[in-house]
Amino acid sequence: MTADPVPLRQPAEGPHPASGSAHPASGADVANGARSIRKADRARQVADVLRQQIHSGRCPDPLPTEAELAAEFAVSRNAVREALALLRDEGLIGRVPRVGTYVAQRKYDHDLDSLRGLKETLRGHGEVRNEVRAAVRLVPPPAVANRLALEPGESAVYLERLRYLGDLPLSLDHTYLAPDIGAQILDCDLRSEDIFALIERISGQSLGSADLAVEAITADIHSAATLQAPEGSALLLLERLTYLADGRPVDLEYIRMRGDRITLRNSLVRTAEGNDWRLSPHGVGQSAG
Amino acid sequence: MTADPVPLRQPAEGPHPASGSAHPASGADVANGARSIRKADRARQVADVLRQQIHSGRCPDPLPTEAELAAEFAVSRNAVREALALLRDEGLIGRVPRVGTYVAQRKYDHDLDSLRGLKETLRGHGEVRNEVRAAVRLVPPPAVANRLALEPGESAVYLERLRYLGDLPLSLDHTYLAPDIGAQILDCDLRSEDIFALIERISGQSLGSADLAVEAITADIHSAATLQAPEGSALLLLERLTYLADGRPVDLEYIRMRGDRITLRNSLVRTAEGNDWRLSPHGVGQSAG
Numbered sequence: 226m227t228a229d230p231v232p233l234r235q236p237a238e239g240p241h242p243a244s245g246s247a248h249p250a251s252g253a254d255v256a257n258g259a260r261s262i263r264k265a266d267r268a269r270q271v272a273d274v275l276r277q278q279i280h281s282g283r284c285p286d287p288l289p290t291e292a293e294l295a296a297e298f299a300v301s302r303n304a305v306r307e308a309l310a311l312l313r314d315e316g317l318i319g320r321v322p323r324v325g326t327y328v329a330q331r332k333y334d335h336d337l338d339s340l341r342g343l344k345e346t347l348r349g350h351g352e353v354r355n356e357v358r359a360a361v362r363l364v365p366p367p368a369v370a371n372r373l374a375l376e377p378g379e380s381a382v383y384l385e386r387l388r389y390l391g392d393l394p395l396s397l398d399h400t401y402l403a404p405d406i407g408a409q410i411l412d413c414d415l416r417s418e419d420i421f422a423l424i425e426r427i428s429g430q431s432l433g434s435a436d437l438a439v440e441a442i443t444a445d446i447h448s449a450a451t452l453q454a455p456e457g458s459a460l461l462l463l464e465r466l467t468y469l470a471d472g473r474p475v476d477l478e479y480i481r482m483r484g485d486r487i488t489l490r491n492s493l494v495r496t497a498e499g500n501d502w503r504l505s506p507h508g509v510g511q512s513a514g
Numbered sequence: 515m516t517a518d519p520v521p522l523r524q525p526a527e528g529p530h531p532a533s534g535s536a537h538p539a540s541g542a543d544v545a546n547g548a549r550s551i552r553k554a555d556r557a558r559q560v561a562d563v564l565r566q567q568i569h570s571g572r573c574p575d576p577l578p579t580e581a582e583l584a585a586e587f588a589v590s591r592n593a594v595r596e597a598l599a600l601l602r603d604e605g606l607i608g609r610v611p612r613v614g615t616y617v618a619q620r621k622y623d624h625d626l627d628s629l630r631g632l633k634e635t636l637r638g639h640g641e642v643r644n645e646v647r648a649a650v651r652l653v654p655p656p657a658v659a660n661r662l663a664l665e666p667g668e669s670a671v672y673l674e675r676l677r678y679l680g681d682l683p684l685s686l687d688h689t690y691l692a693p694d695i696g697a698q699i700l701d702c703d704l705r706s707e708d709i710f711a712l713i714e715r716i717s718g719q720s721l722g723s724a725d726l727a728v729e730a731i732t733a734d735i736h737s738a739a740t741l742q743a744p745e746g747s748a749l750l751l752l753e754r755l756t757y758l759a760d761g762r763p764v765d766l767e768y769i770r771m772r773g774d775r776i777t778l779r780n781s782l783v784r785t786a787e788g789n790d791w792r793l794s795p796h797g798v799g800q801s802a803g
Contacts, residue, residue, distance in 0.1 A: 265736035266648070266674060270688060273768040274657045277727070277753055283657070298655045311734050337626060337728070340784040359555070366587045368563045368572070385555060399559060437780040438566070439626070441730035441748035441773030445600050447554035459730035459748040459773070464566055470784075479562040484730030484748070491726040491780070495629040495759075 267300045268307030274298070275308065279317055280332045280488055287325040288318065316458075316485040330485060333390065337491035340435050340467065342419025343388055343396065351391045357415045359385040362408070369401050372466055372477050382407025386415065387451060394452045396482040403475040421467070424476060433470040439463055439489065444481075452483055459484035556589045557596035563587070564597065568606055569621050569777055576614040577607065605747075605774040619774060622679065626780035629724050629756065631708025632677055632685065640680045646704045648674040651697070658690050661755055661766050671696025675704065676740060683741045685771040692764040710756070713765060722759040728752055728778065733770075741772055748773035 271294070278284035289297065294305045309326060312318045319329040335346055344353040365373070365381045373381060384400040400420060402410060409427045410420065425431055440462045449456040460481045467476040560583070567573035578586065583594045598615060601607045608618040624635055633642040654662070654670045662670060673689040689709060691699060698716045699709065714720055729751045738745040749770045756765040 265734075266688075269734070269737065270768075271655075273688065273751075273753070274655055276729075278657055280727070299653070314734070315731055332729075337726075337780055337782075340782040364588070366560075366563055368567055399555075399562065432784040434784065435782040437626075437782060438569070439728060439750070439778040439780070440565075440621075440776075441750045441771075442604055443732070443746070443748045443773075445554075445558070445603070448558065457732070457746055459732045461728070461730045462562075464562070479559075482730075484732075487729075489728040491626055491728070493626075493629040493724040493726060495721040495723065 265307065267298075267304040268311060271298045271300060271304060271308035272311040275312060276315075276317065279312075279328055280334075282331075284328065286328040288327070290325070316455075332486055332488045333395070334490050335482070335487050337437070337439075337489045340421070340432055342421040344417070344419045345422070347390055353417075353419075354389050355416050356387040356389070357384070358387060359383060360411055360415060362404070362411075365401050369477060373401060373403055373474050375403070380404055382411060384410075384415065384420070393486065394454075394483070395486050396480050397448060397451055398481075399479040401477045403473070406475055420476060420478075424467075424469075428469055428475070430470045433468045433472060435465050435467040437463060437465045441484070442481075448481055452481065454483050454485070461487060461489065554596065556587075556593040557600065560587045560589060560593060560597035561600040564601060565604075565606065568601075568617055569623075571620075573617065575617040577616070579614070605744075621775055621777045622684070623779050624771070624776050626726070626728075626778045629710070629721055631710040633706070633708045634710070636679055642706075642708075643678050644705050645676040645678070646673070647676060648672060649700055649704060651693070651700075654690050658766060662690060662692055662763050664692070669693055671700060673699075673704065673709070682775065683743075683772070684775050685769050686737060686740055687770075688768040690766045692762070695764055709765060709767075713756075713758075717758055717764070719759045722757045722761060724754050724756040726752060726754045730773070731770075737770055741770065743772050743774070750776060750778065 275284065275288075275294075288294070288309075291302050291305045291309075294308075295302045298305065309318065309320060313320055316330055317328070317332075318326055320326045333347060333350060335343075347353055361383050362380050363383050364370075364378060365375070365383070367377070369381070370377065370379065375381060381404055382402040384398070384402070386398045386400070387394055388396045388398060402420075402424075406424055406427050410423050413423050413427075415423075421432060442460050442462050444452065444454055444456060444458050444460050446456050448454075448460065449458060452460075454460075461484055463478070463480040463482065465476075465478045465480065466474055467478070468474050564573065564577075564583075577583070577598075580591050580594045580598075583597075584591045587594065598607065598609060602609055605619055606617070606621075607615055609615045622636060622639060624632075636642055650672050651669050652672050653659075653667060654664070654672070656666070658670070659666065659668065664670060670693055671691040673687070673691070675687045675689070676683055677685045677687060691709075691713075695713055695716050699712050702712050702716075704712075710721060731749050731751050733741065733743055733745060733747050733749050735745050737743075737749065738747060741749075743749075750773055752767070752769040752771065754765075754767045754769065755763055756767070757763050
């Protein structure tokens with residue numbers, strides 16, 4: 226075990242320094258206007274914890290008062306105010322002077338472990354409906370054709386759907402489908418059904434696997450308007466290529482989810498392989514494509 | 515199989531409509547200034563495909579000319595220009611008039627399937643080093659204590675690290691550690707080692723599993739300054755609670771990753787269970803905590 230001293234750029238200081246003692250110091254000990262970056266860090270710490278409490282439904286609504294939160298987190302009221310301002314800017318909470326702070330918006334969990342359509346995922350939360358903005362046959366760009374293993378010039382089916390939970394726009398999905406399956410999907414009820422369910426019904430086989438890439442991007446002006454989100458707000462962009470059980474790629478999707486509405490969740494398992502701690506998913510050789 | 519007609523809000527039109535024919539239409543057929551939303555959609559389609567090509571290293575650098583891209587995607591040059599503007603705003607490409615368009619920045623893949631530290635993940639891409647901004651003992655807020663199964667008032671160890679790949683800040687990590695393991699980690703070289711590796715060395719057991727939540731948020735002014743990212747740029751926020759093999763939670767992290775630098779990747783598998791298509795991760799009962 227190495228025992229290099231830790232090079233502390235900043236002296237020991239946190240939301241609640243205990244320095245060997247388990248007794249809380251008073252919030253005032255920690256507040257230090259001269260260290261604006263450290264105060265910003267404390268606000269972020271408070272915001273991170275509150276954010277998770279709000280998402281998990283463990284946060285009282287309305288929220289505790291500033292004074293109560295300052296005591297709970299052992300930080301200054303200024304740090305609490307900053308933390309609440311961050312969460313308000315993210316659209317998670319609203320604040321009414323002299324009334325209090327309330328949870329403005331729940332987020333919905335989307336499971337990253339499983340291959341599941343949005344309707345299936347949000348079952349129990351409300352009705353998922355799709356506004357179908359485009360549903361056409363087209364010759365996709367070569368990079369898309371390549372992912373779907375199409376011949377050059379072969380057509381695909383392209384869908385564009387704005388997906389609501391009740392009246393809440395959650396995601397804007399661009400979908401390219403293999404032509405044989407896509408042609409039949411054009412005849413289906415795209416307003417209320419998940420594409421995954423339709424693919425399984427049409428192909429007569431289950432989905433096998435998918436490759437997923439997740440990014441954070443800022444909403445361009447058109448995506449923002451479509452999703453009824455503020456311009457420049459953060460979106461989760463998922464690119465997902467889905468294969469049938471027989472290994473054929475059939476469905477390439479670009480999904481823009483509102484960052485203030487969706488949390489992606491996953492469980493990870495660490496497994497040993499050989500001499501090295503090589504790390505792998507829940508099993509070995511599960512990677513698709 | 516349902517056979518409802520598809521309610522097309524917009525008539526069939528896409529980046530490259532084929533309408534039953536596999537022959538590409540000319541780009542000019544598709545361009546239509548009057549349909550500004552549809553043009554924006556086309557720009558987004560082009561940007562989505564180019565983005566993935568850039569990330570996967572399959573995009574030539576410099577990029578093809580506007581005219582070449584317009585032909586490849588069968589869209590107007592205006593749509594190409596809009597698409598390139600979106601990618602430039604995301605910091606992915608740079609454009610020099612009369613010289614061309616080049617890839618400004620690679621993104622790095624972070625595997626969502628596995629429980630792996632950043633240094634381990636980016637092995638082969640360069641040196642990961644950590645600027646240690648805080649490393650202290652403190653009494654964590656109740657919500658954090660609860661996640662780590664600590665007694666009320668029990669102290670934890672808190673770390674704040676800014677993590678670089680070479681000279682590139684990639685992520686800002688706030689970490690709360692169980693007190694016994696955390697105390698020993700304070701004596702280790704936090705500048706170059708992954709916390710995961712240190713936990714395994716100190717505890718003498720491997721990590722077991724983790725629960726992960728992924729969100730997209732906009733960078734607040736302080737996070738942006740610390741990560742040297744533009745204010746308001748999109749960040750991936752990961753909350754990860756990691757358990758030892760024996761099931762004890764020991765490490766709660768809030769990780770802010772630059773959205774323009776990191777792509778999270780995952781492979782999903784669909785499995786059947788009982789009569790219903792219940793969907794589960796790579797195995798059954800793998801969920802932790």
